[in-house]
Structures are given as C-alpha cells and as structure tokens.
Amino acid sequence: MTEHPEQPTPPATPHRRLDATSLRGLAHPLRMQIFEVLNLDGPSTATRLAEQLGENTGTVSWHLRHLAEHGFIEEETGRGTKRERWWRRVPVANRLDTTDFRDDPASHGALTLYVHQVVQNSFNRVTSYLDQEWEDEWRDVGTVSDWSHLRLTPTQLKALNEEFEAVIARHTPGPDAEPDPDALPIVVQLQSFPRRAGGAE
Template sequence: MTEHPEQPPPSARPQRRLDARSLRGLAHPLRMQIFELLNLDGPATATRLAERLGENTGTVSWHLRHLAEHGFIEEETGRGTKRERWWRRVPVANRLDTADFRDDPASRGALALYLHELVQQYFNRVTSYLDEEWEDEWRNVGTVSDWSNLRLTPGQLQSLNDELFAVIARHTVGEGSEPEPGALPVVVQLQSFPRRTEGGAA
C-alpha cells in the first residue's frame, strides 16, 4: 500500500520518501495535528497552534522542534522574534510506501500509529464539513460517496488510482498561478482498498 498524504501535481513540488527515522519523527498524535494545521492553514507560531489545539505552548514548541529536526517543517526567517518564532511546512510532498517497513519490526508500531492517526484526520475533516454552515452553492457541490461494487485486479486498482491522481493534478493550481475568483481551499480525500468477503476469502 502506498500512502499519499499530500499528493501534489507531478511537477509542482519535490517528493520525499519517508524512511524509518522520519516516520518515527512524525508518528505522534500531536505532531501530526500540528503538521496538519501548518499544511492546511499556513505558517503559525507555537502560541497560536497551542490555542487551536488546547495544548501547553511549551509542549507544542517541543514538538515543533522535533518536526523541524526531522525535516517536516522549518522556521520562517524574517518573521517574528527570538521569543516568538513562526513555523511553516517544508515544501516537499511526503510519500509513504508501507512495503518499505514490512520487514522492519521496530517500525511497525510507528507505522500503525501513523496510519490510524491519518485516517482519523480524514474522518475529522469530513465531520467538520458536515457540522459547519455552508451556503447552498458550496453545500450542493460537496460529496461524501463510496463505491463498493468494483471487482479489480491489483494492476487495475493501481491504474484506477493513477487515473484519479491525474484528474486531481489537472485541477490543481500550479506554483505562481492564481486561483479563480471565489475559489476556496478544497480537500479531496481518496481511500481505495480491497475488501475481504465474508469468511475471509479475498
């Protein structure tokens, strides 16, 4: 299984393949929440992040330094003060191939935690959208859908995912381009996976 938490257009930003060390550096519930906020909402200080997350500023600062040590975020130079630093995500798309950790027992715990927290983040985004008030023009174009009647081989599933990624890439504003007037940030979440039938057969 390959996870693309931040799937970019093919040429928009470089990719980094997560190794065991970087995975362990990110696989913590609070660090993943911090990284998500910096990814979705842009640069912030430890104080602002702590307020949003309901955490102690010192605790958030410690996790920010940890994320920076592992190359996920960096200080935004020329902004803030020595006592109040601004942090931003490093402009690299992180790619996780779970097969890389299949034979590494020491990383299984971090991998399981990371994947479960990632799915929880996806769930929280959907529930937030459903709980929020939106104008009809936006409410009527959002979707929460699933299709469960496909029968695919591994190669066909890979082809399906590649085609879907290509569609998203075509609708992604490139570096240096301006979005259309009235455009808002849009989250597209894609989960595609095989399901075992009753009795455990594939």
C-alpha cells in the same frame, strides 16, 4: 501511500521517501495534527497552534522542534521575534511505502500509529465539513460518496488510483496561477482498498 495528499505539490517540488527514522519523527498524534495545520493553513506560531489545537504552548513548542529536527518543518526567517517564532512546512512531498517496513518489526508501532492517524485526520475533516453551516452553492457541490461493488485485480486498482490522481493534477493550478476570488480551499480525499468478503479467511 502518499502522506497528506490534500496539499498538491507542483511537479518540480522535491520528494522524500520516509525511512524508519523520519517515520518515528512524525508518528505522534499531536505532531501529525500540527503538521497538518501548517500544511493546510500555512505558517504559524506555537502560541497560535496551541490555541487552535487546545494544547499547552510548551508542549507544542517541543513537538515543533522535533518536527524541525526531522526536516518536516522549518523556521520562517525574517518573521516574528526571539520569543515568537513562525514555523512552516518544508516544501517537500513526503512519500511512505508500507512495503519498506515489512521486515522491520521495530517500526511496526510507528507505522501503525501513523497510518491510523492519517485515517483519523481524514475522518475529522469530513465531520468538520458536515458539522459546519455552508451556503447552498457549496453544500450542493460537496460529496461524501462510497462505491463498494467494484471487483478489480491489483493491476486494475492501481490503474484506477492513477486515473484519479491524473484528474486531480488537471484541476490543480500552477504555482503562479491567481486564484479565483470566489474560490475556497478544497479537500479531496480518496480511500480505495480491497475488502475481504464475509466469511473469507
């Protein structure tokens, strides 16, 4: 499971596999919301984040320091003042493999919270898109789709996901590419998982 895949990273970007300590450092609803905003919208301050998320500035500052201690974000040096620090996401692609925690009951709570919050964040992005007013040229090209009649083996499902990732990679511009002036940030969400048939145990 790749954490926050909505922000593609260049091939040269380092990767980090989340362990029990780093998972507990991130697995909090507000910390994950803060991390997502920094991931999607770029650097920000505690004050700006608090206004955006409807939280107390002191609370946001505490969670920012916690994220920094675990290496998820860092202060943007040379910007801001002593009283107003700017924070940005560390350019590392975080990867979480749920099988790493299969025999670690102490991490079960953090893992459950993390996975559920990832799904909640994805749901919130979809509902925000649907609730906002868009010009027809954008409304007509967005999609919220569901395919539920596939029957695949684990190997086939893995191959399907890898093909989707390859398509996204082909459409991801390089780090030096100049964006088209008409382009907007695009969110691509993919959920693919097995379903137990009705009555199955």
